[in-house]
Amino acid sequence: MVTDHIVKLRDAREVLKEMSFETRELQRGYANRVLRIDITKNTVEFLPVTEEMKNLWTGGRGFDLWLMFKEINRNTKWDSPENPICFSGGPLGGTISFPGSGKTLVTTISPLTDSVMDCNVGGYFGPYFKFLGFDALCIVGKADDYIIIVIDGVNNKISIEKAPLESNDSHVISEELTSMYADNELDMRNIAVVSSGRAAEYARMGILNFSFWDWRRGIARMKQAGRGGIGTVFRNKKMKALVVKSLPLNPAWRVVESKMAKTFTDNICTSHCKTDRERICKIIDKWNSNPEYILEMMQDIQKMERYISKTAIDEICKKTGMSKGQLYHIATFYKDFTLKPAGEKVIQVCFGTACHVKGASKLLETLEKELGIKNGETTSDEKFTLEAVPCLGYCSIAPVIKIGEEIIGNVRLKDVSKIISERRGK
Amino acid sequence: MTHLETIEQKVQEEFKQYKEMLMICTGTGCVTVKSFNVRDKLSEEIKAKGLEKDYLIVPTGCYGFCAAGPIIVVQPEGIFYQKVKEEDVKEIVEEHLINGKPVERLMYRDPVSGEINEKIEDIKFFTKQKLIALRNKGLIDPENIEHYISRGGYREIRKILEENNPEGVINEIIASGIRGRGGGGFPTGVKWQLCRKAAIEKKETPTVICNGLDRTVIETDPHSVIEGMMIGAFATGAQEGFIYIRKEFAFAIKRLEKALAQARKYGFLGDNILNKNFKFDINIHLSAGAFVCGESSALMASMSGRVAEPKSKYIHNVERGFRDKPALLNNVETWANIPVIIEKGAKWFASIGTGDISDNPLKGSSGTKIFSLTGKLNNTGLAEVPMGTTLREIIYDIGGGIPGGKKFKAVQIGGPSGGCIPESLLDIKVDFDTLTEAGTIMGSGNMVVMDETACMVDVARYFVNFLKDESCGKCTPCREGLYALNNILTGICNGEGKEEDMKFLEELSETIQETSFCQLGATSPNPVLSTIRYFRDEYEKHIREKKCPAGVCKALISYSILEDKCIGCTMCAKKCPVNAITGENKKVHVLDKIKCIKCGICYDVCPVDAVERI
Structure with a gap:
């Protein structure tokens, strides 16, 4: 595997910066960190992923744009050192559950338009990078000499190295680097190389090549991020290549057998789509998909999920043939249903006549003060939702509150904080 | 299929083995004050003393006296214990059961005279009542079908199946003069007749529906409702029945499910009931919390899995109701009355209550009505009284008067869209017609008693605000009218009332009454109109002097x-x-x-x- 040629290449290297890192398990599709490498200053740092990024800048393209937004200013041109190249696969990147989830989004300021552009690309880089526990990569700065960046998940090292002798052609350097970092022939599948060839130095439409090892043919094949001239920017930064070495996924490599990938896919599937859908379908089947029992279905769903989700509406619509408009009408008409998740326990304060006469509004005020929320809101820890409801039907023991399934009658104002703290502990 | 009489004998012999029976109330009111814990403690204690062969613990349905819960009644003596806590159980077992000395401390004390009422028949709350729909309350375990049979249950359906004369049944119901207990007061028998006629003309099978938005009867005696529905189904030719019940009444639903399962097991529901080639079964539908579901066509829309909006009244439910087929909808209380009418005859039933119904069933109110007594009363709970009982009797004798020496001010009858009745009218005899005359409705039979601390303008505002939120929004008078009423009333309560407001309130209320689509809308201005009618001076004080005599409206005090x-x-x-x-x-x-x-x-x-x- 390691030929004399490779040894020669390796010996000519000079390590500019080396840093160790820990791989990280994914939580619901996110590793919650971004890798930022500055090749002018030769620094490597980890940035946190904020909730804002997840909610507002969702997906690979979103993360990339957010990173760019942070790096550039109004004077940044394509060849400015601060122009970043950002890579991200998004929360679904690397799962085997969805078509296209192996893709990576790459953004930069384009040499052709001098404006922000994005491009999506296949190859193994995106998934491997994600498996190591990164949500996005941001490369800024400009090197003095040609360098490569190596992210080695086996030895847990990130390094920036001077690489004077490596080939200037993508199809060659991909094979050179794959051989250099693979332990054996089988291991070659675990290497992904991102590179750009010499043409990118002369034309502004240079492309980025993302390699994947084709074990049947025994060669490194490539997928291209071809739009807008990202390769030109890459080359302009004096980068020869970016290498990721993934954890050994031997013997026969399949994403599903990689422990980390499995955690990743499992997390995503169980929490969001597959089982939710299954559970909802089970409920609908329990009522034989009979449109007469839509209220009962929704009640069961509300009880299980604590709200009527879009998924639920979709499934009921599909299975019963009722229109979505009708279903939303029902879900918003009846007081029992909410379109937003309620707290673990719903505190219902009865505002029936008897309770009103016995001071329900004062009781509600006290509860609002105790929980620090207003009527209709949910506490920040998602434990309680407070709501004033019409008669609960327990007039003889007014005033009444209902916490979850439990009815508490003859509630006195001074007992409120005790009642809440007891239920909070449970 | 076991013979009904054999079951009755078996149950009675079983009861005879015991010296005494401890009836413990497990209605929702008592369960919320932990009557199940008391029951467990009681059986533990009785076992510990080795008395389990002499004493039987029977969990019963609601006694209706929820203010006194948890309740234990020792039968056949009838000793009544109230507010029994777990720690009191030992004393009852040792003192009463072993030493034969009833525990005075736990007995009921009359709030007016201060006397101790040892036995259940001494307590005014119970003596003034007449039980028809709730005839088995406190006497049977509602979760045991055999107890119901032992009290004469399921005999009536057998009788009418043997006689096989549906028209005869309908005529009997018409002759009894029973009117719908759900609110409208439409003669039940006439409704049945119309339904049967429509079904025969259209050659369709009707459905019988029970409006179970009131849980008491279901919790206390579910089988009487089932039997009533069976009779209705036989009379109209229905094969399928539904009980529509609020999801919140988890306890009642559980009981009902149990009762239905038992009735199926004993062959009262299913195909070929009592070998008479009669097919009938009942299913449960759950409501999802909307006040308008009490309206009949809205209820049926909700049952069909749609939004509960009423439909035009010219399409009668008895002709095109549930699933666009004839449907017979009655309230739980009405259904529970049916077996008794068949058993004791229309004459007997008509003799209870007020008015002469002999030539026109709409001319009087026969039978009894269950009232829910709430608000500022000593004895809150449920009471079944004959039609024609005066309000004074209900409030002062059964309800035990106003606590804390406060003065009575008004009683609001019939749910949120009922009106408020002042002290001067306390001697009216309660029935469908007098209540309508007085500006309120029978409605669900809910009575909220208010004492002098209540501000009537605020009360009207409260009800209008509730109804405004619950308006389904289908018709403009109800949706926009209530909204406008609420704004004006809120203004008055905040001290921004104007002289012309009163007139406007009255005009607007009349418009809503006349032009609303359904009964919910038409009755919704009742709280406003009745309070203006009887408490005009209070409105005037709010508007002219900017004062709230009761001291409720914050802006004015x-x-x-x-x-x-x-x-x-x-x-x-x-x-x-x-x-x-x-x-x-x-x-x-x-x-x-x-x-x-x-x-x-x-x-x-x-x-x-x-x-x-x-």
């Missing part, structure tokens, strides 16, 4: 401390949430009216009534 009464105990200053009261110990305190948020805490805590509310 202010608090101050009377210098000559204040003893400087610092109670009020300590409790004031905004530190509006200042003053040193043993010195007169001062209230800062600008800071004051009128919460009234100082008024409540002052031991010498030195805080004045104007």
Whole structure:
């Protein structure tokens, strides 16, 4: 595997910066960190992923744009050192559950338009990078000499190295680097190389090549991020290549057998789509998909999920043939249903006549003060939702509150904080 | 299929083996004050003393006397224990069961005379009642079908199946003069007849539906409802029945499911019932919380899995109701009355109540009605009284009067869209017609008693606000009219009332009454109209003098401390949430009216009534 040629290449290297890192398990599709490498200053740092990024800048393209937004200013041109190249696969990147989830989004300021552009690309880089526990990569700065960046998940090292002798052609350097970092022939599948060839130095439409090892043919094949001239920017930064070495996924490599990938896919599937859908379908089947029992279905769903989700509406619509408009009408008409998740326990304060006469509004005020929320809101820890409801039907023991399934009658104002703290502990 | 009489004999023999039976109330009211724990403790205690062969514990349905829960009644003596806690159980077992000395401490004390009522038949709350729909309350275990059979249950359906004369059944119901207990008061028998006619003409199978938005009967005696529905199904030719019940009544639903399963097991539901080639089964539908579901066509829309909006009245439910086929909808209480009417005859039933129904069933109110007594009363709970009982009897004898020596002010009857009745009308005899005359409705039979601390303008505003939120929004008079009523009433309560408001309120109310789509809308201005009718002076005080006589409307009252009464105990200053009261110990305190948020805490805590509310 390691030929004399490779040894020669390796010996000519000079390590500019080396840093160790820990791989990280994914939580619901996110590793919650971004890798930022500055090749002018030769620094490597980890940035946190904020909730804002997840909610507002969702997906690979979103993360990339957010990173760019942070790096550039109004004077940044394509060849400015601060122009970043950002890579991200998004929360679904690397799962085997969805078509296209192996893709990576790459953004930069384009040499052709001098404006922000994005491009999506296949190859193994995106998934491997994600498996190591990164949500996005941001490369800024400009090197003095040609360098490569190596992210080695086996030895847990990130390094920036001077690489004077490596080939200037993508199809060659991909094979050179794959051989250099693979332990054996089988291991070659675990290497992904991102590179750009010499043409990118002369034309502004240079492309980025993302390699994947084709074990049947025994060669490194490539997928291209071809739009807008990202390769030109890459080359302009004096980068020869970016290498990721993934954890050994031997013997026969399949994403599903990689422990980390499995955690990743499992997390995503169980929490969001597959089982939710299954559970909802089970409920609908329990009522034989009979449109007469839509209220009962929704009640069961509300009880299980604590709200009527879009998924639920979709499934009921599909299975019963009722229109979505009708279903939303029902879900918003009846007081029992909410379109937003309620707290673990719903505190219902009865505002029936008897309770009103016995001071329900004062009781509600006290509860609002105790929980620090207003009527209709949910506490920040998602434990309680407070709501004033019409008669609960327990007039003889007014005033009444209902916490979850439990009815508490003859509630006195001074007992409120005790009642809440007891239920909070449970 | 076991013979009904054999079951009855078996149950009675079983009861005879025991010296006494301990009936413990497991209605929702008592369960919320932990009557199940008391029951468990009781059986534990009885076992510990080795008395399980002499005493039988029977969990019963609601006694209706929820204010006194948890309740234990020792039968056949009838000794009545109230507010029994777990720690009291030992005393009952040792003193009463073993030593034969009833525990006086736990007995009921009459709130007026202060006497101790040892037995259940001494307690006015019970003696003034007449039980038809709730005939088995406190006497049977509602979760045991055999108990129901032993009290004569399922005989009537057998009788009418043997006679095989549906028209005869309908005529009997018409002759009894029973009117729908759900609110409208439409003669039940006439409804049945129309339904049967429509079904025969259209050659369709009707459905019988029970409006179970009132849970008491279902919790107390589910089988009487089932039997009533069977009779209705036989009379109209239905094969399928539904009970529509609120999801919140989890306990009632559980009981009902159990009862239905038992009825199927004993062959009262299913194909070929009692070998008479009669097919019938009942299913449960759950409501999802909307007040308008009480309206019949809205209820059926909701049952079909749609939004509960009423439909035009010219399409009768008995012709095109549920699934566009004839449907027979009655309230639970009505259904529970049916077996008794068949058993004892229309004449007997018609003899109870008021009015002569012999030529026109709409001319009187026969039978009994269950009222839910709530609000400022000593004995809150449920009471079944004959039609024609006066309000005074219901409130003072059964309800035990107003607690705390306060004065009676008004009683609001019939749910949110009922009207308020003042003291001067307390002697009217309660039936469908007198209540309508007095400006309210029978409705669900809910009575809310208010004492002098209630402000009638605020009460009207409260009900209108509730109805405004619950309006389904289909027709404009109800949706927009209630909204406008609410704005005006809120204005009056906030001291922004204008002289012309009263007239406008009345005009608007009349428009809503006349032009609303369904009964919910048409009755919704009742609270406003009745309070204007009987408490006009209170409205005028709010509008002209900007004063709230009852001291409820915050914007119209202010608090101050009377210098000559204040003893400087610092109670009020300590409790004031905004530190509006200042003053040193043993010195007169001062209230800062600008800071004051009128919460009234100082008024409540002052031991010498030195805080004045104007």
